[in-house]
Amino acid sequence: MTDVERLFRTYNAALVRYLTRRLGDRDWAEEVAQETFVRALRQTSIENERAWLFAVATNLVRDEARKDMRRRKHLALLAEQERDEMVEPEETTIERAQEAAMARKAIDALAERDRLALLMREEGLDYNEIAEALQLSPGSVGTTLSRARRRLVESYEALQKSREEREKNAAS
Amino acid sequence: MQHLDEGTIHSWLDGALDSEEAARVAVHVGECPECAAAVAEARGFIAASSRILTALDNAPRGVIPTAAVPKKRIDPFVWRVAATVMVVAAGTLVVFQNRGSDETSNSIADSALQIPALSVDEGAAAATAPATTTLPATPPAANARVGVGSEAAPKKNDGRLPALALSKQSKVEDNSRDDNAPEGRARTVEAGGTAGQRAAVTSGYTGAAAPTAPEVTQSLAASAVAMDLARETERLKVVGTPRRIGAKVTLYEVAGGDTVTLTEPTMTSLDHVVTTGANVAAKAARPERAIAPQSVTAGRAATAAAPESQPGAVLSSPRVSAPTPAPPAPVSQVEVANGVTTISWTDATTRTVLKLSGRMPAARLQQIKILIERERAAAAKKNP
Numbered sequence: 001m002t003d004v005e006r007l008f009r010t011y012n013a014a015l016v017r018y019l020t021r022r023l024g025d026r027d028w029a030e031e032v033a034q035e036t037f038v039r040a041l042r043q044t045s046i047e048n049e050r051a052w053l054f055a056v057a058t059n060l061v062r063d064e065a066r067k068d069m070r071r072r073k074h075l076a077l078l079a080e081q082e083r084d085e086m087v088e089p090e091e092t093t094i095e096r097a098q099e100a101a102m103a104r105k106a107i108d109a110l111a112e113r114d115r116l117a118l119l120m121r122e123e124g125l126d127y128n129e130i131a132e133a134l135q136l137s138p139g140s141v142g143t144t145l146s147r148a149r150r151r152l153v154e155s156y157e158a159l160q161k162s163r164e165e166r167e168k169n170a171a172s
Numbered sequence: 173m174q175h176l177d178e179g180t181i182h183s184w185l186d187g188a189l190d191s192e193e194a195a196r197v198a199v200h201v202g203e204c205p206e207c208a209a210a211v212a213e214a215r216g217f218i219a220a221s222s223r224i225l226t227a228l229d230n231a232p233r234g235v236i237p238t239a240a241v242p243k244k245r246i247d248p249f250v251w252r253v254a255a256t257v258m259v260v261a262a263g264t265l266v267v268f269q270n271r272g273s274d275e276t277s278n279s280i281a282d283s284a285l286q287i288p289a290l291s292v293d294e295g296a297a298a299a300t301a302p303a304t305t306t307l308p309a310t311p312p313a314a315n316a317r318v319g320v321g322s323e324a325a326p327k328k329n330d331g332r333l334p335a336l337a338l339s340k341q342s343k344v345e346d347n348s349r350d351d352n353a354p355e356g357r358a359r360t361v362e363a364g365g366t367a368g369q370r371a372a373v374t375s376g377y378t379g380a381a382a383p384t385a386p387e388v389t390q391s392l393a394a395s396a397v398a399m400d401l402a403r404e405t406e407r408l409k410v411v412g413t414p415r416r417i418g419a420k421v422t423l424y425e426v427a428g429g430d431t432v433t434l435t436e437p438t439m440t441s442l443d444h445v446v447t448t449g450a451n452v453a454a455k456a457a458r459p460e461r462a463i464a465p466q467s468v469t470a471g472r473a474a475t476a477a478a479p480e481s482q483p484g485a486v487l488s489s490p491r492v493s494a495p496t497p498a499p500p501a502p503v504s505q506v507e508v509a510n511g512v513t514t515i516s517w518t519d520a521t522t523r524t525v526l527k528l529s530g531r532m533p534a535a536r537l538q539q540i541k542i543l544i545e546r547e548r549a550a551a552a553k554k555n556p
Contacts (some may be wrong), residue, residue, distance in 0.1 A: 075372045097414045103227040107228065121186070149182070170533055
C-alpha cells in the first residue's frame with residue numbers, strides 16, 4: 001500500500017463527512033477530499049497528517065483550486081471501493097430529512113471559524129490539531145468550541161420552535 | 173478559585189486540559205454548584221450539537237450548496253460548449269419545426285394553438301424538465317456546479333447539467349425515433365402536448381419560463397380553475413427523496429421555506445440491478461446516455477414518465493411509469509394529524525393513491541398538488 005493509499009484509507013471517511021457537513025453536498029465533498037489527497041501526494045513529509053489534511057481541505061473549499069485529473073481518477077476508483085465497503089446508513093425518513101434541513105440552517109448560521117472548529121472536533125481532531133488547521137491559538141479552541149456549540153444548539157432550537165408554531169397555525 | 177469560564181469547561185470535557193489543570197477543575201466542579209450546573213449545561217450542548225451535526229450526514233448527492241459556502245468558478249470552456257450546443261439545438265429545433273408542420277398539421281388541425289406536432293421535441297422538452305425543476309431559484313449556482321463537476325458529470329447524472337446540452341442529445345435520439353417509429357409521433361399528437369413541449373424547449377434552462385409549458389398543456393386538458401390556483405405558487409424545488417421501501421417519497425421545498433412530502437406507492441419488483449463498478453464502466457462507455465434525461469431529478473419530477481424503452485434509462489429510471497399524462501385529479505381525502513395535513517388522491521394515470529403532506533392548510537397543499545401535477549403532466553407528455 002502506498003503512502004497516499006494509507007492516508008486515504010485512514011482519513012477519507014472522516015474528511016468526506018467533515019466536508020459533507022460543511023458543504024451539504026456529498027459529491028462536492030468527495031471531490032474536495034480527493035483533491036486534498038492529491039495535494040498530500042506532492043508533499044515530501046507532513047508532520048501532523050490529520051491537521052494538515054483538514055486545513056488543506058478547508059482551504060480548497062475557499063480557493064477552489066484546480067484539480068489534477070489523472071490522480072483524481074485513481075482516487076475516484078479508491079473511493080468507489082471504499083463506498084462499496086461502507087455500511088449504508090439507516091433508512092431516511094421524512095422527519096429526518098426535515099431535521100437535516102434545520103441542522104443545515106443552524107450550522108450555516110454559525111461564524112465560519114466556529115463552524116469549522118466544531119466540524120473538525122466532531123471528526124476527532126484534538127485542540128492542537130484544530131488550532132493548527134485553523135491557525136488559532138490552542139488556548140482559544142475551547143472558547144471557540146463552546147461558543148459554536150451553544151449557538152448551534154440555540155439556533156436549532158429556535159428553528160424547531162418556529163416550526164412548532166407553524167404547525168399550530170396549520171392545525172388551527 | 174474563580175468560577176470556571178465556558179471555554180475551560182468545554183476544554184475539560186473534551187479532555188484538552190493537562191492533568192494538573194484537569195484535576196483542579198474537577199475539584200472545583202465538585203465544590204461549586206454553580207459551575208457544576210454550567211458543566212451539566214455544557215455536556216448538554218456537546219451532546220446536542222453532535223446530534224444536530226449527525227443529521228447533516230444525510231446530505232444527498234448533487235445538491236446546490238447553500239449561500240453560506242463560497243461560489244464556485246465556472247470554467248470558460250463550459251460556457252463555450254453551452255453556447256455551441258444552444259446554437260445547434262436552436263437550429264435543429266427550427267429545422268424540425270418546419271418539417272414537423274408539413275407532416276402533422278392535418279392531425280392536429282383541431283388543436284387550439286395549431287402548433288406542429290414534433291416528436292423530436294419529446295425528449296428535448298423532457299430534458300428541460302429536470303433542469304427547470306431544480307434550478308428555478310439559482311441558475312448561476314447550478315452552472316457553477318457544472319463547471320466544477322463537469323469531469324464527473326456522467327457519474328453524477330444529477331439532472332443539473334444544462335438543459336441545452338441535454339436537448340441536443342435528445343434530439344439525436346428522437347430524430348431516429350422519428351424515422352423508425354411513427355407511432356411515437358401519433359401518441360404525441362393524441363396527448364395534445366406539443367404546444368407545451370415546444371414552449372419548454374424554447375424556454376431553455378432559465379427556469380423562469382418553465383411554467384408556461386405545463387400551462388399550455390393544461391389548457392388543453394385541465395380546468396382553468398386549477399391553473400389559477402397553481403399559478404400563485406411559483407417555486408417548487410425538490411430538496412430530497414428519502415428512501416422508503418414500497419413508496420417513492422419526494423420532499424419539495426415551497427415558497428416560504430416550508431416543505432411538503434409527496435408519497436407515491438411503487439412496485440417493489442427487481443426492475444433495476446445496481447452494480448456500482450459496472451455503472452461506472454457503462455457510463456464511461458456511453459457518456460451521452462449517461463447525461464440523458466433519465467436523471468435522478470428527472471425521476472423525481474416526472475415519475476409518471478419513465479422512458480422505459482431507452483436503454484440508458486436502466487441506470488436510474490423512475491419506478492413508476494405511465495403511458496399517458498395525468499390531468500389533475502380531485503382531492504379525495506384530507507387528514508390532519510400532529511399538525512401535518514395530508515391530502516390524498518388517486519392518480520389518473522397510475523391508479524395509485526398519492527399523498528401530499530406538509531405543515532400547512534389543506535388549501536395550500538392543494539395549490540402545491542396542482543403544481544406537482546402540472547410538472548408531472550408536462551413531463552408525461554414529453555416522455556410518453
